[in-house]
Amino acid sequence: MxxxxxxxxxxxxxxxxxxxxxxxxxxxxxxxxxxxxxxxxxxxxxxxxxxxxxxxxxxxxxxxxxxxxxxxxxxxxxxxxxxxxxxxxxxxxxxxxxxxxxxxxxxxxxxxxxxxxxxxxxxxxxxxxxxxxxxxxxxxxxxxxxxxxxxxxxxxxxxxxxxxxxxxxxxxxxxxxxxxxxxxxxxxxLELVERKKPTCAPHEYKPYATDESLIPEMADFGTGYKWHVTGLFHDETGFPSNSSQVAERLMSRLMNKIEKYKDEICMWEEIQTDDAELLLVAYGCTARSAQEAIKLLRAEGIKIGLFKPKTIWPFPELPLEKLAQQAKHVIVPEMNLGQLYYEIDRICKDKAQVSGLFKANGELITPGEIIAKVKEVLS
Amino acid sequence: MEKIQFRLSGTGGQGLITAGIILGEAAVLDNKEVIQTQSYGPEARGGASKAEVIISNDEIFYPKVSVPDFLLTMSQEAAKKYGQEIKEGGIILVDSSMVSNFENPQAKIIEIPITKLAREEIGKNFVANIIALGAIVGITKIVTFESLKEAVLNRIPTGSEEINIKALELGLQWGSM
Amino acid sequence: MIPELEKFFRVNKLPHIWCPGCGNGIITRCLVEAISQLDIDYDKTIVISGIGCSSRAPGYMNFDTLHTTHGRALAFATGVKLANPELTVFVITGDGDATAIGGNHFIHAARRNIDLNVILYNNNIYGMTGGQGSPLTPTGHFSTTTPYGSVDRNFDITKLAIAAGATYVARGTAFHDKLLTDCIKKGVENKGFSLIEAITMCPISYGRKNNFATPANMLEWQKNNAINVKAAQKLPPEKIAGKFLIGELHNEPYAEYTAEYDKLIAKYQEGAK
CATH class of the missing domain: 3.40.50.970 (Thiamin diphosphate (ThDP)-binding fold, Pyr/PP domains)
Incomplete structure (x- = not known):
């Protein structure tokens, strides 16, 4: 090593x-x-x-x-x-x-x-x-x-x-x-993943047929499988189809790939959330400002924590929902005029009061701005 | 150690971003936490440019310098733009060969003719940033001189070791006065 | 169908979607005929297209085939070829696909001289969308978007390709099918960017609006207006005026992109001398 x-x-x-x-x-x-x-x-x-x-x-x-x-x-x-x-x-x-x-x-x-x-x-x-x-x-x-x-x-x-x-x-x-x-x-x-490749004979290959994994096997071009790739709606063979059933089946499988593996795909961090009555939801550089703010607010005795999604799509809905149940307030600082906020509001609104702290002028949201927002929410 | 925030300011081409990276790398060698950021684009090539370095024993969250503890200013324009933003009791290192009539009652001002030293003592203008680094460490002792030296040697082109070390030592000497 | 060409088609996907009298079938036949006469590995032959009538051809062809987005076939093909230079890559594109929405990719693929074999099916019109004018619709000609005759000047796409750096450029027609097959073969033999403009006919969307009563009239027009480039050398200018040249228009080898990149790897790869 x-x-x-x-x-x-x-x-x-x-x-x-x-x-x-x-x-x-x-x-x-x-x-x-x-x-x-x-x-x-x-x-x-x-x-x-x-x-x-x-x-x-x-x-x-x-x-x-x-x-x-x-x-x-x-x-x-x-x-x-x-x-x-x-x-x-x-x-x-x-x-x-x-x-x-x-x-x-x-x-x-x-x-x-x-x-x-x-x-x-x-x-x-x-x-x-x-x-x-x-x-x-x-x-x-x-x-x-x-x-x-x-x-x-x-x-x-x-x-x-x-x-x-x-x-x-x-x-x-x-x-x-x-x-x-x-x-x-x-x-x-590091654990690395390689895409699944077909093991069947080329004439048996159906490039978009799947088992319960919902993920088809993919042959490399140039290896004799002679398959067709098109951006048109296509059936299991890969060839275009005008059938609404084929379109529906493909669309639902594409979307279900995310649904099925959501638990594996969704990654997040919970920072000082155990007793948090107030929850910040922040990602990217804004999560850093949030952590700084939490350090300062905790020193003042305010029970505040951070939910930091590392996967933003699909959004880790269930863990946030759980945290929102114990929190009274959820604050979403983000460097736009409210984007992920709407997703978070949808998830949390029946459990906690959700507010946003938005900034879209090319400057970072500062810990001071988050602290001010927290105090405004608490007052 | 509380976190110490450095802002190195001057004109594009003075090597301040390199200086910021070297200072950061020296802090890594000293096993400290560090974040370095800088101004980008046309700003980094002309006008007033800056590199920022935050050094701490603890994890650093907010990556930008809020108010610097230490300001290096190496051009008149940078002095004008950044010269009044400093923590109460902070230190401002002024390149007195580039900046004149500088005042800031909030800070301790140290004047060293950095660019002039580079030109007259070393014979190369481009080592001014290295002299500045030596001076910063002489003044603040933020990193060990050994680490700073190693970090400089890791960054400079081969063949220029001798003049860079000479510049570094010259800066350290002035900074320690 | 010619029995010996059958293996190059996905016969169960036929008949094709092209209109009666369309020249695309002839051009596609010339392409597979050229393939059949070449010493290439069919498992390592890739056919890539953009969007439009001609771009449906790969779906009928029994190779690894890629039907991409409008105008982008050459950009996809660049990725396929650079990632695996062992592959023989054909690009089937139309006049709208290659010279309008894909014009930028066209000149840059030619500039790099990457080993792609481009068959441009030129029917002078956007057929799939119902007959709008393209950059290859001749000035003054009619389409659904040039109802008073096109004001736009049209490209000579072969000249554009030569200027951009293509190393093999030729033109054939649906009428001059043997010549077209020959040109395609030579294009594949060229290690570099090859453009073969194949003049085809769209009797429905282009012919009807421009005084061609039948598909046969359009073939006749090709026959009467094409002059072989070799014959043209011996003709006085007045005999060539208003006509177009067919045959090999340009053949000037130059370093091929993927081969040059492989040299770079050989030089800089870890463990290399």
């Missing part, structure tokens, strides 16, 4: 190290602040591992390109930010529909439009859920530290390979750009 040393590491850098450790060997991207470091580091590291990096002509092409590569059996990832993520939506929908594994890193910046390229934000929470047209399954993970950037990238790659659902990794400018002391695990400590 190699010596594990503490190092100062940037969030975006940790994300690339997580991707490489998880087995990502293909990256396509386009330069955009504040995610560019991920592309730069990938361009340097992938060839050393026999992997491929390509800078595509635009964001749309980057998303398409990784899906093509994924079809040959490679683990793939792309990274971007607001304007780029908007452009990728078309092919994120294609990935959801055709069940091609892929990870999309979104280092969130202030939007809409060009907005604030170097300003942090959490404004893409609903875009992650509903950015592409039509109902579709999606998983979104949200790190709040450099260490979590590494860990959750590994998880994102594992999730997309296992469930064949596009996985977003939602960083923000703060988490992506800050450097923090971290100790990373050795590669051999």
């Amino acid at each position: 190699t010596d594990k040393k503490a190092r100062l590491l940037q969030g975006n850098h940790a994300c690339t190290l997580g991707a490489l450790a998880a087995g990502v060997r293909f990256y396509a991207g386009y330069p955009i602040t504040p995610s560019t470091e991920i592309a730069e580091i990938m361009s340097e590291e992938l060839p050393k591992l026999g992997g491929k990096f390509i800078q595509m002509e635009d964001e749309i092409a980057s998303m398409a390109c990784i899906l093509g590569a994924s079809l040959t059996g490679k683990k793939v990832l792309t990274a971007s930010s607001g304007p780029g993520i908007s452009l990728k939506q078309e092919n994120i929908g294609f990935a959801a529909m055709t069940e091609i594994p892929c990870v999309i890193v979104n280092v969130q910046r202030l939007g809409p439009s060009t907005g604030g390229p170097t300003s942090p934000a959490q404004g893409d929470i609903m875009q992650a859920r509903w950015g592409t047209h039509g109902d579709h399954p999606i998983i979104a993970l949200c790190p709040s530290s450099v260490k979590e950037c590494f860990d959750l990238t590994v998880t994102a790659v594992n999730f997309t390979e296992k469930y064949r659902v596009p996985v977003y990794l939602m960083l923000d400018e703060i988490v992506g750009h800050m450097r923090e002391k971290v100790v990373l695990p050795n590669p051999e400590e």
